[in-house]
Each structure stands twice: as structure tokens, then as C-alpha cells.
Amino acid sequence: MNQFSTDVINLGRTPERFDGLVNTPVFRGSTIVVNSFSEWEEFKRNGGVYRHYGRFGAATAKSFESAINALEGGAGSMVFPSGLSACTHALMACVEANSHVLIADNIYGPTRNFADNILARMGVSVEYFDSTNLEALTEKINHRTSVVFIESPGSMTFELSDVAAISAISHQYGAKVLVDNSWATPLLFQPLKHGADISIQSITKYIGGHSDILMGVATANAETYEQLTKTGHLFGETTSPDDIYLASRGLRSLAVRLKQHQNSALTIAQFLTTHPAVKEVLHPALETSPYHDLWLRDFDGSSGVFAFYLKESKPSYVQKFFDSLKLFHIGLSWGGFESLILPVGQAYRTHTNLPKDGYLVRLNIGLESVVDLQKDLEYALKCAEQMLVESVI
Numbered sequence: 326m327n328q329f330s331t332d333v334i335n336l337g338r339t340p341e342r343f344d345g346l347v348n349t350p351v352f353r354g355s356t357i358v359v360n361s362f363s364e365w366e367e368f369k370r371n372g373g374v375y376r377h378y379g380r381f382g383a384a385t386a387k388s389f390e391s392a393i394n395a396l397e398g399g400a401g402s403m404v405f406p407s408g409l410s411a412c413t414h415a416l417m418a419c420v421e422a423n424s425h426v427l428i429a430d431n432i433y434g435p436t437r438n439f440a441d442n443i444l445a446r447m448g449v450s451v452e453y454f455d456s457t458n459l460e461a462l463t464e465k466i467n468h469r470t471s472v473v474f475i476e477s478p479g480s481m482t483f484e485l486s487d488v489a490a491i492s493a494i495s496h497q498y499g500a501k502v503l504v505d506n507s508w509a510t511p512l513l514f515q516p517l518k519h520g521a522d523i524s525i526q527s528i529t530k531y532i533g534g535h536s537d538i539l540m541g542v543a544t545a546n547a548e549t550y551e552q553l554t555k556t557g558h559l560f561g562e563t564t565s566p567d568d569i570y571l572a573s574r575g576l577r578s579l580a581v582r583l584k585q586h587q588n589s590a591l592t593i594a595q596f597l598t599t600h601p602a603v604k605e606v607l608h609p610a611l612e613t614s615p616y617h618d619l620w621l622r623d624f625d626g627s628s629g630v631f632a633f634y635l636k637e638s639k640p641s642y643v644q645k646f647f648d649s650l651k652l653f654h655i656g657l658s659w660g661g662f663e664s665l666i667l668p669v670g671q672a673y674r675t676h677t678n679l680p681k682d683g684y685l686v687r688l689n690i691g692l693e694s695v696v697d698l699q700k701d702l703e704y705a706l707k708c709a710e711q712m713l714v715e716s717v718i
């Protein structure tokens with residue numbers, strides 16, 4: 326992560342272009358006028374006049390995209406109005422009717438819903454596979470496969486996939502590899518360097534970092550960039566310059582925030598590992614994780630989202646646990662400064678066997694004092710355990 330600490334400060338900033346202002350300002354605008362007829366005709370010759378229109382993004386967008394692209398090591402990035410929008414447009418850029426897509430069983434739920442509803446309706450055959458098992462991929466991939474879409478780690482159960490091996494297999498069949506990289510951010514993992522074709526970020530999460538924007542970005546390699554941006558533009562996708570400004574502001578503190586998220590999450594994960602009410606902790610950076618070796622090989626650190634199974638899944642016990650927390654609030658999303666907890670129960674899977682007993686809980690470890698966070702969990706677990714003892718008596 327350290328290699329990027331300076332980059333996140335400087336990338337995408339050009340004060341000399343903006344009267345010395347440290348940050349690229351918010352540029353609003355639809356129309357971009359030209360000075361003369363000949364300039365207009367020149368635009369026509371060089372890629373078309375329609376490039377010179379607000380929908381394609383002004384300096385605010387371009388500064389941010391260039392920073393993300395440099396971090397991901399791509400040929401170019403494109404911002405989208407949400408993380409989901411980045412996922413769906415990246416998919417749309419790579420599929421055609423009668424093609425086949427393979428999607429990891431642990432993919433973000435709404436991405437799955439898009440594939441099952443929209444892609445399927447357009448005549449794309451959608452199939453799921455266990456992306457931690459290369460044999461499952463080789464069994465299902467074929468010459469009609471246009472996309473293999475994975476998320477590593479999955480954002481509910483935190484299994485890692487071997488992006489390099491999956492990319493090598495997929496490319497033999499001419500399929501594009503899309504990776505939802507929101508958990509790691511480009512600071513901890515760069516999918517394109519491991520062979521993927523498009524890396525996707527939900528900016529809403531760590532890069533935004535403050536739970537105040539919805540935004541996404543997709544970064545492509547040289548062979549895929551034009552395909553990605555053309556599709557996004559044909560759909561008329563635009564992203565608010567105000568949101569992009571906030572995303573750029575988030576990026577400046579990303580390295581220090583991630584360091585704190587990482588350390589606190591590891592402390593809490595270790596604490597939970599030793600707690601008698603906890604069945605299992607799902608965090609790839611724990612030595613006990615089956616994905617630990619892969620994590621060491623590919624990642625430069627870990628972030629602050631992970632999950633664990635409570636041994637007990639009795640509804641009254643689970644409710645007592647959640648309602649006894651004071652610092653962790655129940656809510657969707659993650660990557661912000663505030664700690665969150667999500668009652669999952671059982672993650673939805675169709676091609677993977679998950680434990681049937683226990684109750685899955687996802688944590689977003691925020692930037693509060695880790696001592697306070699641990700105390701909060703400890704207290705809530707104690708309340709739930711006490712209730713269990715009392716109800717048995």
C-alpha cells in the first residue's frame with residue numbers, strides 16, 4: 326500500500342491548469358462552444374463533434390479518471406453514476422445476443438439480478454460458477470463465452486479467486502475477464518496486472534469513503550477500453566461533477582484510511598476468532614483462512630470489511646445481539662468512516678456449498694477507536710449469550 330501513498334495525493338491534480346488551485350474544481354456544463362467554423366470542422370475530422378459535449382465529461386471527470394487509471398494500471402477509466410452502473414455497463418460492453426456469460430456465485434447481488442433479468446431477456450445465456458474452483462470454470466467455459474465476471478473477495482463471504490489463472494483460461498476462449506475490485510481498491514490489488522480486462526470499483530465504498538456519494542468507475546486494458554467507453558456513451562451515461570469532486574477528495578485520504586481500516590478489522594477479526602459465541606471468521610488475511618496464501622501472493626494489504634458466523638441462529642438471540650450494539654449501526658454498503666453491521670443469516674448461493682448452521686454477520690469496520698468497537702461487540706455478544714442462558718433455565 327505504501328507505494329501508493331504519494332500517488333493518491335498527486336494523481337489527477339494539475340494546479341497550473343486551474344489558476345494554481347490545489348484541486349481540480351467542479352466543472353459544470355453541457356455545451357462546449359468553439360471559436361470558429363474551422364475549429365468545428367476540425368473536431369468533426371478528429372473523432373466527431375459529439376466528443377465536445379458535457380455528457381462525455383469535462384476536466385473534473387477527466388482528472389479523476391486519469392488518477393484511477395494510473396492506480397489500476399489500465400489504458401483508461403470511465404466514471405459511472407453508481408458502482409452497479411459500472412458493473413452493468415462493463416457487462417453490456419462485452420456481451421452480444423446468443424453469447425454466454427459465466428458469473429461467480431459470490432458476485433454482488435444486484436449484479437446477479439441484472440444478469441438474470443436484463444442479459445437473459447436479451448438472449449444472453451447466464452450461468453454461475455464457483456470461482457474458487459478452476460475446474461468449475463474449465464467445465465463450463467466454451468467458445469460462446471463472452472464474459473467471465475468475478476469478485477475477489479466476494480463481499481459477503483470473502484473468498485478469493487485466482488485472477489491470473491481465471492484470466493489465462495478465459496482468454497483461451499476469447500472471453501473478457503471482469504473483476505469487481507471494490508473490496509481491495511486499486512491500492513491493495515490491481516486485477517489488470519494479473520490478466521483481467523476490466524477492473525470495477527464501487528466508488529461509493531472506500532474511494533468515496535464518507536457515505537455521501539454513489540458512484541462507480543471501470544478501468545480497462547488497451548484491448549477493451551474503446552469497447553467500454555463506446556458502450557457507456559451510447560447508453561448516455563453521465564456522472565455528476567459534484568460527486569466526482571467528492572470522489573477525488575476521498576481519494577486523497579484513501580491510503581491512510583485504508584491502513585486504519587485494515588488494522589482495526591484485523592484486531593476485531595482476531596478477537597472474534599477467539600470468542601466462544603463465534604463459529605467462524607471469514608477474512609482472507611487471517612492465517613486460518615483457506616485463501617490466505619492467495620491473499621499473500623496477490624494483495625498488498627486488506628481492507629475493513631469481513632464477516633463471521635454466530636454459532637447460534639435463534640431469532641431472539643440474533644435480535645438481542647444486534648439490538649445491544651451501540652456503535653455498529655445496521656445498514657447496507659461499507660467503506661465509509663462509520664462502522665456498520667449487516668444481518669445476513671445465509672448468503673444466497675446456487676453453485677457453492679455454504680455452512681447451513683450458524684448466522685452470517687457482515688461487519689464494516691470504521692475509523693472509530695478499535696478499543697471501543699471491540700467493547701461494543703463484546704458487550705452485545707454477552708447480552709445475547711446471557712439471554713440464551715436465561716431462556717434455557
Ligand SMILES: *Cc1c(COP(=O)(O)O)cnc(C)c1O
Nearest residue numbers: 407408409433480507527529540
Ligand atoms: C456496493 C457494491 C457495488 C455497487 O455499488 P453502488 O455504488 O452501491 O451501486 C458493486 N459491487 C460491490 C462489491 C459492492 O459492494
